[in-house]
Amino acid sequence: MIKERIAKLLEDAAREAQTKGHLPNVALPEMTVERPQNAEHGDYASAAPLKLARAARMNPLTIARHLADLFPQAEEIERVTVAPPGFINFTLKDDWLEKQVDSILSLGQEYGNVDLGKGGKVQVEFVSVNPTGPIHVGHGRGAVLGSTLANVLSAAGHKVSREYYVNDAGSQMDSFYRSLYSRYLQALGIESEMPANGYMGAYMIDLAREIISEEGRRFAEMPSEEAVSKLGKVGLQKMLTSIKEDLERIRVEFDVWFSERSLYDGGQYERAMKIIKDGGFVREREGAIWFVSTALGEDKDNVLVRSSGAPTYLASDVAYHYNKFLERGFDEVINIWGADHQGHVSRMKAVASALGIAPERLQIIISQMVTLRQGDLVLKVSKRTGELITLRELVDEVGADACRFFFLTRSADSQMDFDLELAKRQSEDNPVYYVQYAHARIASILRLAQERGIDFSAGDVSLLKTEPELTLIRKMLLLPELVETVALTLEPHHLPYYAQELATVFHAFYKQCRVVSPDIHMSKARLKLVSAVQITLARALSIMGVTAPEHM
RNA sequence: GUCCCUGUAGCUCAGAUGGACAGAGCAACUGCCUUCUAAGCAGUGGGUCGCGGGUUCGAAUCCCGCCAGGGACUCCA
Incomplete structure (x- = not known):
């Protein structure tokens, strides 16, 4: 790239200035070259003389003149000029x-x-929504962000793998299964109470009805525990299929759909736990097993295995990241999480450290919240209460192209207002x-x-x-x-x-x-x-x- | 109370890791279709960069302190 070439030539000029005694033998700062905002300042500009001035105890403009004089002839460069207080400006040749x-x-x-990644293996894990309900708008933002990032990394010379982590184990899933079972019975006219922290959304009723129309009432005729598990499995599959379809509508696809449960079936869990236990990061207390994250500078420790014997999501995450880095050998892993997981970032880094993985190899991007508005009406998005605007609805209204572009225009750090009316009304503009x-x-x-x-x-x-x-x-x-x-x-x-x-x-x-x-x-x-x-x-x-x- | 993100034009947001006069898109206003797509082009107006200190040649950008909005602090994910 021409930018790098100019930077290199500039560095050559600086070294020559030093050997010729125009510049004292101080450590050179990085000779960065940037695009000036103002076209009158040429195609590229460097502020290196300004950065050098102090250490060299020289007037930056004088340094700039020396560097410009010693800047080698190059077929790409038309001219090199200096400008106060100490910029060097480069203009490219027309014929080049x-x-x-x-x-x-x-x-x-x-x-x-570009060949930045040099073929290094990078994983981008994103969306990874619990398959307990449809994808909503906030997830859509993370989805677009992740898929685009994956595209960029691949253009930059990395070998990229896109992954969706399916939380098919754990207590949330259990609650989903029970909620579904209850809705299923209700749809058959059998009285049944929804679990305390159940999934109340109307989509659960639709899902139950759909299963009835395809599979009949057979789940009502088996013992409830068996029914919850078997019906749950069907519901999970349906949910996953629907999530996959929603994502395809905004052109988000994955190379790997990774099952959380497989970590327990495949032995990763035990192997990962052994590593952090051997490292002294595991302790038993009050009947539970804890990750001693305080030993790694965290505010508090966290439970890995509840006193009930059930592992927490953190335990899964330990096993999962062990698998990513140590078994599958990714050089770098990028996780994209929603803002509600922001508090887990440093803990996850601690987990990486405990596993013996340099924490810089794990990068976690927090995608901030999306607030949906319909004019003045602010729509709070919650899966539990079931009052939600799904991604599908958004894409149907706005279109995949506009949707992706709109999401991408905001940096992940800033919360965004998505005004449905505005997005629709302005679609022409x-x-x-x-x-x-x-x-x-x-x-x-x-x-x-x-x-x-x-x-x-x-x-x-x-x-x-x-x-x-x-x-x-x-x-x-x-x-x-x-x-x-x-x-x-x-x-x-x-x-x-x-x-x-x-x-x-x-x-x-x-x-x-x-x-x-x-x-x-x-x-x-x-x-x-x-x-x-x-x-x-x-x-x-x-x-x-x-x-x-x-x-x- | 602690931690994270945000605060820039009327609105929605950029500002590429400290640079040369603070930008774009909408919205407002003024012009431009006998020539390859007017979903376009040219132009005008609009800003104490939340507030107060500091760091330095130089700050929207870094540090400290306030203020405001959002999020997280669970043997939930």
């Missing part, structure tokens, strides 16, 4: 920029990829259509070129000299840098902004520059340009999981 069009065309769908429209416009130009039989494969990109054309190329060059940044920061919300900027620059170009014109040479050059833009736009969209339409 033009060549990038050919290079994007030859890379095609690979354009934007939604930025996602603006971006897609740019793509469709290009498709339309390319169709015209094809109708006229124009073969632009030998187009001469050196004809692309005007400002709108070069601006477009400059913007396209940003994609790989962006992929790298997002893969590093795990903050995919920059993607929709980039897509929008690229679309803006394209629309401006479109207005000013006729592509298919009587000037056949210019037409061919611009067809190449436009075609590269289409590739770039499509790539950005596909990483976000948004479609790139040919017509609109």
Whole structure:
């Protein structure tokens, strides 16, 4: 990438300045190069002289001059200038920029990829909603975030595995089974009371009815414990299928659906427990077995196995992460959790430490809450009470593309207001259509070129000299840098902004520059340009999981 | 009480890990369709970056203290 190349050349210049005695032999700061906001400051800029000034005991502007003077000749760089109080600005050569069009065309769908991950195995575990009810809007946000992050990491050279952890064990599941059994009996006209902390949502009644229509009343005729378990199994499967369908509607898919129960059946639980026990992190107290997280700096210890003998979700998590890192060998694991799990982050890191895993290898992203509004009406989302807006409803109203784009525009850290009315009403003006429209416009130009039989494969990109054309190329060059940044920061919300900027620059170009014109040479050059833009736009969209339409 | 997230234009939000005059989209206002898609383009107005200190060449960004909103602190997940 050109950005890295400039940084490297700048570092070379700094070292040479040191050997020549223009700069004292102090430790050099990282020679970072960034994109200035103001185009007048060139394509890239470095503030390194400002950072060096103190240690070198020199005027930053003087340092900047020395570095600029010693900056080696490079085919990519038109000029290197200095600006007060000590910036170095780099401007790219037009003919180098033009060549990038050919290079994007030859890379095609690979354009934007970077080799940051070096093939390292990364797991992204996300959604992982208890299969006790339908997916709601907040889960949808995490789902879109996770799937996009997985796409970015894969573009950045990681081997990515997308995983959904199915909590098919534990007390919540038990409550779900009992609730379902009760609804089942009720639907058959048999009196039955819902469990105390049962799942009261109307969907449970639908689920019970559905099972009756498919399987009849056979579960009512067996002993209740057996019925709860057998009916539960059917209900779980149905719930999972429906969750899977909901997720597919916003184009979220998984490589692995991992069963919590399998941790207990497969021996992972025992092996993991042994490790933390051997490490001295397990203690028995008050009839329960505790994880001594205080030994790792936590505020308090946590129960692993209740006095009843039933393991807690934490015990499962110990086994699960043991499995992720030590058995399946992921180099890095990213968990995406909802805001309500935020308090567990440091505990989970402690678990990793106790297992002997460097905690940095586990990254936990908290996706903040989504508040649904319908005008002034705030809809509280709770699965228990059953008053909820499902993801399915949202996608049906807003559409998968707008939904994904909208979710992605907010950083995971900030809570978001999702106003259903607004989302629907603005759907025509939604930025996602603006971006897609740019793509469709290009498709339309390319169709015209094809109708006229124009073969632009030998187009001469050196004809692309005007400002709108070069601006477009400059913007396209940003994609790989962006992929790298997002893969590093795990903050995919920059993607929709980039897509929008690229679309803006394209629309401006479109207005000013006729592509298919009587000037056949210019037409061919611009067809190449436009075609590269289409590739770039499509790539950005596909990483976000948004479609790139040919017509609109 | 303790911990986490947030507070930037009328509204919804960016601001890429400290840089050069604080941005976008909606909303408001003014122009632009005989040429490849007007779901578009060009332009105008709009800001004590929650408040108060500090760190430094330089702070929306880092530190401390307040204020406000949300979340978490269970032998629930």
